[in-house]
Amino acid sequence: MTQPTTMTWGPVGCPRTVPYEANQGRRLNVIGGYFSHGPQRGEFRFDTRATVPSERRSEGPPRKSQAQLAAEHGLAEADLGIINSEVFLGFIWQLAGRPVEAPEHWRRERPLMVVVDNYSVHKSERVRLERRALEAADIYLVYLPAYSPELSRIETHWKVTKYHELPRRSYTCLGDLKAEVESALVKRAITLLLARYERDPLLPRPP
Numbered sequence: 001m002t003q004p005t006t007m008t009w010g011p012v013g014c015p016r017t018v019p020y021e022a023n024q025g026r027r028l029n030v031i032g033g034y035f036s037h038g039p040q041r042g043e044f045r046f047d048t049r050a051t052v053p054s055e056r057r058s059e060g061p062p063r064k065s066q067a068q069l070a071a072e073h074g075l076a077e078a079d080l081g082i083i084n085s086e087v088f089l090g091f092i093w094q095l096a097g098r099p100v101e102a103p104e105h106w107r108r109e110r111p112l113m114v115v116v117d118n119y120s121v122h123k124s125e126r127v128r129l130e131r132r133a134l135e136a137a138d139i140y141l142v143y144l145p146a147y148s149p150e151l152s153r154i155e156t157h158w159k160v161t162k163y164h165e166l167p168r169r170s171y172t173c174l175g176d177l178k179a180e181v182e183s184a185l186v187k188r189a190i191t192l193l194l195a196r197y198e199r200d201p202l203l204p205r206p207p
Contacts, residue, residue, distance in 0.1 A: 001026055001177060002170040006163050018169045025053030026073065026174045028181060029083045033095045034154040034192075038110065042196030044157060044189040047091055048182060049081040050174055074175020085126035096139050108138040115142045115152060161188050 001021040010016040032046035052073050055063055067077040081087065096112050116122045122143070131141060149155050165184040171177040 003166055021170050021172055027051045028178050031083050031091050032154060034157060036153045042192045044192050046185050048178060049083050050075055050079045050178055051082060074173045085121055085124045088121050089130050106137060111138045113140050113142050117144050118146055157188055161185055
């Protein structure tokens with residue numbers, strides 16, 4: 001809920017302060033993909049999931065529904081969840097461009113190499129079992145060496161967003177944090193696409 005502090009300016013004798021907001025079970029997780037090569041180079045896509053503290057009762061059903069818990073934090077029920085193996089795989093298929101009603105033996109026109117780190121979800125048993133289906137569709141997971149985030153091309157964009165495109169550094173409402181993070185990521189995606197067309201103005205522009 002409170003982002004790492006960064007550098008800023010202020011009047012002499014009036015230091016800027018950032019109030020700290022404890023997470024208390026509130027968190028926003030983001031998954032993203034950046035196309036660094038090929039005809040889609042410059043595209044940046046993302047999805048978010050929010051977690052909120054759940055009611056704990058020793059006996060009986062929970063007092064509040066998921067929709068009610070989400071609303072208390074300025075969220076919709078669909079915003080809640082964690083980035084688990086199923087979310088990760090769904091995002092990979094989406095990046096690959098597989099249609100919702102794809103035929104059983106759907107395959108990409110060209111290979112897609114997806115570079116991922118060694119986060120436990122990326123190497124889960126569920127993901128391992130799905131790799132055969134991914135490779136049959138010409139999609140390949142490429143794992144970075146351990147402790148080497150600098151080798152991932154998307155890390156620069158995460159850093160720019162987190163440290164430079166969120167001027168407000170502390171949030172009391174998780175829904176506000178989600179809205180501003182998504183706005184900053186959309187801005188980043190637009191910036192990357194504009195840079196792509198500046199480098200190659202002959203590329204066809206999206207409608």
